[in-house]
Amino acid sequence: MKHLVLLGAGHAHLHVLKALGAQSMASAHVSLVSPFPRQMYSGMVPGLVAGHYGLDEVSVALAPLAAAAKVEFLDTSATAVDAVAKTVDLLSGETLAYDVLSLDTGPVMSRDAIPGARQHALFVRPIEHFNRLWTALFELAQTRALDVVVVGGGAAGVELVMALQHRLCAVAKTGARLSLVTGGTAPMASHSIKVQLRVKQALKRRQITVFEDSCLEVREGALLLGSGARLACDAPVMALGSSAPTWLAQSGLALSEDGFIATTATLQSTSHPDVFAAGDVASRSDVSRPRSGVYAVRAGPPLEANLRLHIGGGALLPYQPQARSLNLLACGDHSAIASWGEWAVQGGWVWRWKDKIDREFVGRYRMG
Ligand SMILES: Cc1cc2nc3c(=O)[nH]c(=O)nc-3n(C[C@H](O)[C@H](O)[C@H](O)COP(=O)(O)OP(=O)(O)OC[C@H]3O[C@@H](n4cnc5c(N)ncnc54)[C@H](O)[C@@H]3O)c2cc1C
Structure with missing residues (x-):
């Protein structure tokens, strides 16, 4: 075994x-x-912050899913x-020996990339x-008008600042002032110009101040920006880019230049074929x-197939990820922007579409 x-x-x-669980x-x-004990679905977190979802609606309970699959949790x-x-050290103090290891631990956010x-x-x-x-921030916001600054101009930062604006200003009317510090580029700079324009308009309509600047330091009550400006801030929210977990560095696995696990078309480590x-x-x-x-979602079926083939002794199947992906960006209220390559549209129907996809994703893994 x-x-x-x-x-x-x-x-x-x-x-x-x-x-x-099925086989x-x-x-x-x-x-x-x-x-x-649960996996919170990141795609619905902005909706959770905005108040559209309760915690249970965005979470998958892991123990029942593992039990149905006869997997030890x-x-x-x-x-x-x-x-x-071929071992994994656990925080609990145990060491697990494995024959085959599969990692899907996601990215981390560097705590020390910005001083303070x-x-x-x-x-x-x-x-x-x-x-x-x-x-806790939401509770504090009820007591006084806060300056809230989201740092990070990618999808997570843009979605979160609009979600915070919706919840703190449009719904709870706390008088909070919302800003976004992008890191120096336009918001959503890795997307097409059409998407960037729609995002800029959406932020402006919600009176979110955008600083196309970098955050050099976080101090109590303020952020220091690359331009030399000091930005008043009671609550800095870091939505920075993804970093690799530092514990991978000592694993012996071949890593990409930025420290992530280098994998082949069969989703195996380029250095250790027993690791996926x-x-x-x-x-x-x-x-x-x-x-x-x-x-990450699309990689599920090929990963499952290749784990079965590897354990069963069959030839593994290469997996070609799609070149483009549909991105659905929640705008805080019940509207969203859809983008596919150069193309971009927005409206309430895009939100309803995203809501349906997200609810179906989480619903698929709920037991009982
Ligand atoms: C606010 C927000 C909104 C986003 N919205 C979207 C979106 O709409 N569309 C989109 O495509 N992307 C979105 N993203 C990006 C998306 O979250 C990531 O690309 C995605 O989560 C990556 O999935 P994953 O399976 O690699 O890891 P994750 O979803 O991060 O899952 C990793 C799991 O591993 C666990 N784990 C971590 N470390 C360890 C460890 N040492 N040992 C064991 N387990 C560990 C974690 O607890 C977690 O359960 C968003 C990100 C954020 C932060």
Whole structure:
């Protein structure tokens, strides 16, 4: 009997777990390691902040999903992987030996990329911690008008600043002032000009001040920007880009230049074929794709197929991720912007479309 260890309950592993529930792997004992008893779906977090969803609606409970799949659930996190000894060290103090390892632990956000951020800022990841801190921020906002600044001009930053504006200003009428610091570019700079224009208009309509500047330091009550400006800030929210977990550096696994697990077309490590990786923690060595939930979701079925083939002794199947992806950007209220390459549209119907897709995704993994 082989031991398959699934690290992290990311998008692709949710699919693997569900598929194991429908058809188990007779020749493997499977363990799931996850630091939280539920997986909060990141695509619905802006809707949670905006007040459109309750916590249960955006979360998948992992213990019932694992139980239905006859997978052992270990409620802890990995602190180290040794790809030579084929072991995983856990925060609980245990060491797990594996025959086959699959990682879908997502990205992390560097606490130290901006001085002072570790001490003063709220980080969007881990999402569980953000949820707790955001709730405290919401309570504080009821007591006085806050200056809230989101740092990060990508999709997560843009969605969150509009969600915060909706909840704090349009719904709760706390008098909060919202700003976005993009890092120096236009918001959503990696998207087409049409998307950028629509995003700029959406931010302007909601009276969100945009600083196309970098944040150099976070201090108590203020941010220092690259231009030399000092921006008043009671609540800095960091929606910075994705970084690789630091514990990968000592794993012995081949890594990309930026520290993610280098994988082949079969989703195996380029250095250790018994190790698979999918989602944001992986970096394909043969094709370049952005890190996003869409690609993480799509990697689920090929990952499942190749884990079965690898454990069963069959030839693995190459997987070609799609070149483009549909992005649906929530605008805080019940509207959203859809983008596909150069093309962009927006409206209430786009929100309803996104809402349906997101609810169906989470609903697929709910047991009972
Ligand atoms: C606010 C926000 C909104 C977003 N909206 C969208 C969107 O609309 N569309 C889109 O495509 N992308 C979106 N993204 C990006 C998207 O969240 C990521 O690309 C996606 O989550 C990556 O999925 P994943 O499966 O790799 O990892 P994750 O979804 O991050 O899952 C990783 C899991 O592994 C667990 N884990 C972490 N470390 C360990 C460890 N050491 N040991 C064990 N388990 C561990 C985590 O707790 C988590 O459960 C958004 C991101 C944010 C922050």
